Amino acid sequence: MTRRVHPLFIVMSSISIIRSLLIPFAALILNAIRKGEINTYTWIGISVGIVFVLLYGIASWYFYTFTIDAETIRVRKGIFQKSERTTQRKRIESIGIQQNVIERLLRLATLTVETSSESGTPEVELKGIRLDFAKELKSSIKNEGQLVVEEQQAEVDYTIPVRDLALAGALSGRVGLALVGIGTAYQFIDQFIERYVDRLFSELAHLSLFVLTGLGVIVLLVIYIGSIIVYILKYGSYRAVLQHNRLLIGYGMLNRTEVAFHADKIQALVIQESWIQRLIGRASLSLHIISATGEKERLLLHPFIRTNEIDPFLATYLPRFRQFHPQHEVAPIGFRYRVRWPLLGYALLFTALSSVVIIVLDSSWRFLILLLFIWLPFYYLAVRSGYRKTRFGTGHDLLMLRKQWVQKETVYTPRLKIEELTWSVSRWLEAKEIARIEIQLRGNTAFNALYFERTDIDTLQRWYKQSFLSTPLAGEVKTDDE
Amino acid sequence: MSTVQWHTLPERSIRAERLGLLPLHGLIAVILIGTTITQVMWLDLTPWWMGIAGLLWLIYFIPRIVYIPVLRFKYMRYRIDEEFLVVRNGIFFRREVTVPLVKVQLIDSQTGPILRRYDLITLDIRTASGFVTLSRLDRAQGDALRTQVERFAKLEEREEESL
Numbered sequence: 001m002t003r004r005v006h007p008l009f010i011v012m013s014s015i016s017i018i019r020s021l022l023i024p025f026a027a028l029i030l031n032a033i034r035k036g037e038i039n040t041y042t043w044i045g046i047s048v049g050i051v052f053v054l055l056y057g058i059a060s061w062y063f064y065t066f067t068i069d070a071e072t073i074r075v076r077k078g079i080f081q082k083s084e085r086t087t088q089r090k091r092i093e094s095i096g097i098q099q100n101v102i103e104r105l106l107r108l109a110t111l112t113v114e115t116s117s118e119s120g121t122p123e124v125e126l127k128g129i130r131l132d133f134a135k136e137l138k139s140s141i142k143n144e145g146q147l148v149v150e151e152q153q154a155e156v157d158y159t160i161p162v163r164d165l166a167l168a169g170a171l172s173g174r175v176g177l178a179l180v181g182i183g184t185a186y187q188f189i190d191q192f193i194e195r196y197v198d199r200l201f202s203e204l205a206h207l208s209l210f211v212l213t214g215l216g217v218i219v220l221l222v223i224y225i226g227s228i229i230v231y232i233l234k235y236g237s238y239r240a241v242l243q244h245n246r247l248l249i250g251y252g253m254l255n256r257t258e259v260a261f262h263a264d265k266i267q268a269l270v271i272q273e274s275w276i277q278r279l280i281g282r283a284s285l286s287l288h289i290i291s292a293t294g295e296k297e298r299l300l301l302h303p304f305i306r307t308n309e310i311d312p313f314l315a316t317y318l319p320r321f322r323q324f325h326p327q328h329e330v331a332p333i334g335f336r337y338r339v340r341w342p343l344l345g346y347a348l349l350f351t352a353l354s355s356v357v358i359i360v361l362d363s364s365w366r367f368l369i370l371l372l373f374i375w376l377p378f379y380y381l382a383v384r385s386g387y388r389k390t391r392f393g394t395g396h397d398l399l400m401l402r403k404q405w406v407q408k409e410t411v412y413t414p415r416l417k418i419e420e421l422t423w424s425v426s427r428w429l430e431a432k433e434i435a436r437i438e439i440q441l442r443g444n445t446a447f448n449a450l451y452f453e454r455t456d457i458d459t460l461q462r463w464y465k466q467s468f469l470s471t472p473l474a475g476e477v478k479t480d481d482e
Numbered sequence: 483m484s485t486v487q488w489h490t491l492p493e494r495s496i497r498a499e500r501l502g503l504l505p506l507h508g509l510i511a512v513i514l515i516g517t518t519i520t521q522v523m524w525l526d527l528t529p530w531w532m533g534i535a536g537l538l539w540l541i542y543f544i545p546r547i548v549y550i551p552v553l554r555f556k557y558m559r560y561r562i563d564e565e566f567l568v569v570r571n572g573i574f575f576r577r578e579v580t581v582p583l584v585k586v587q588l589i590d591s592q593t594g595p596i597l598r599r600y601d602l603i604t605l606d607i608r609t610a611s612g613f614v615t616l617s618r619l620d621r622a623q624g625d626a627l628r629t630q631v632e633r634f635a636k637l638e639e640r641e642e643e644s645l
Contacts, residue, residue, distance in 0.1 A: 419581070419582075419585050419609045419610055419611035419612075420579055420580065420581050420585075420609060420611055420612065420614075421579070421580045422577060422578065422579045422580070423577070423578050424572065424575050424576060424577040424578070425575065425576050426574060426575050426576075427572075427573075427574055427575065427576060430576055435576075440609075440611035440612055441611055442610040442611055443610070443611070444611055444612065445611070446611075461580060464580060465563075465564070465566050465580065467564075467565060468565060468582040468584045468585070469565060469584060
């Protein structure tokens with residue numbers, strides 16, 4: 001039976017168009033108001049524009065139809081340029097429901113159906129359908145499709161309390177981003193509120209330094225709290241659901257994102273611990289996956305997990321991954337090549353730069369260039385600590401690579417997911433029997449670390465060079481024509 | 483450790499690489515000489531800068547054509563042991579890449595007039611994460627390698643992802 005999406009799609013589509021045109025139109029109208037040029041024709045123009053957008057929305061809704069029968073899902077859309085997409089139900093790999101802010105307000109949703117095609121976008125995208133209907137459709141498509149077996153398995157689901165999200169946001173270091181956002185917004189609105197800002201600045205200039213500092217602190221505090229709120233809005237309503245081997249991760253209080261994938265799409269698990277997180281025993285987990293559409297994605301699995309809860313969490317959700325201690329440390333001899341030589345290089349570079357500046361410039365400020373040298377001890381401490389804490393280890397099926405500068409990052413990747421294993425060393429370090437290792441995963445994801453003893457690298461190669469075949473090779477491989 | 487022997491490039495790959503460099507560097511030489519003559523004869527300049535450009539080019543060109551092909555011949559080697567292709571290369575940086583043959587997605591082969599003249603072939607072995615290039619292999623060796631990799635394409639990988 002052919003159906004249309006919900007009539008509220010007209011409102012949703014109109015709001016989307018208006019929203020995309022809002023900034024330029026708001027700028028034009030504000031400018032007109034400032035110059036006192038608003039008149040009847042302006043309002044007529046705006047009304048005609050809104051009517052046109054509504055008509056476009058109605059036409060889009062009228063021509064947007066879908067048909068679901070026993071074997072296929074067919075979606076037709078387009079006013080002038082028509083498109084029709086048919087998907088075989090047996091090829092469906094994952095079904096997702098997404099809701100943006102407008103859809104949440106209107107209780108609508110977008111249903112996406114992904115197959116194993118390499119198109120790079122969801123095979124089917126049904127926008128503007130009732131949320132309840134989307135859920136019904138999702139379960140009806142699943143129940144008749146190949147996922148029926150998975151559906152019968154018990155569901156395990158996990159949510160993150162708002163308190164944890166607030167803590168994660170507070171320690172995420174996203175204040176910088178919030179500052180950039182406010183700076184950009186200020187640049188934009190500055191032209192409209194210039195005179196108010198000027199007046200404000202001239203009034204502020206008369207205040208004492210103490211009051212100004214207080215104001216600065218308050219502004220920074222507001223930005224900081226804002227960054228926490230943004231974090232909660234982005235990752236709020238977090239829910240991870242495991243059905244058999246299929247994991248569904250959804251988050252977002254305004255724009256909701258839901259990603260469903262099979263656990264064997266996971267290329268790597270990354271455990272990150274910033275220095276603050278390490279102090280309070282927390283970490284964040286993320287996954288490198290290849291989505292159903294063949295795209296590489298890095299997905300947040302848990303923003304703020306207790307480190308002592310990682311093992312049980314992994315045992316439940318990703319039984320293939322487990323933590324273990326790395327067996328191999330970096331080569332002590334590599335310290336001088338990884339830390340001391342670069343330090344010497346920077347010292348020489350800064351000396352040359354400082355000499356040039358001091359000789360060429362005439363101002364007494366020229367000696368400020370010497371401040372560059374303050375960076376060197378910090379660099380030394382960070383790189384020394386980072387180098388000494390670099391490790392790798394191999395488990396039964398997992399490779400673990402750990403690096404730690406300011407942030408500690410541990411990567412676990414299944415051996416069978418490693419597409420290439422490389423070691424490399426410059427010719428003049430070859431005799432030192434040390435090298436850098438690099439692993440390549442699908443989608444150009446790479447992890448590397450340096451320097452390890454060649455004997456350790458040989459051990460790694462032996463571990464990697466176990467069979468990748470489902471049945472071990474027995475004698476000569478036969479081909480069809482043999 | 484594996485007892486499978488390493489394959490090296492044929493010695494004629496040195497000549498092929500040198501010959502392959504000539505068109506581009508010949509063009510650069512012509513441009514350098516042409517612009518110098520133009521500046522001296524028609525613009526009445528004393529183009530000392532062209533001397534510097536020429537010197538820089540020579541500093542690059544002489545090692546590139548004399549030493550690099552020899553070093554590449556010396557250092558580049560590969561072997562196929564059990565189900566893995568191992569390629570060792572690099573002139574200033576020694577690099578060894580291990581690729582499971584079952585991960586190979588496709589093999590690109592290229593031959594140009596110079597490579598054909600010396601009966602050589604260049605293979606790009608592509609996986610889902612990138613590619614390994616084997617330049618100027620002996621054609622028979624290249625064909626054997628390709629056949630061996632193609633055999634693995636018909637085998638089932640243990641890690642078949644559920645698509």
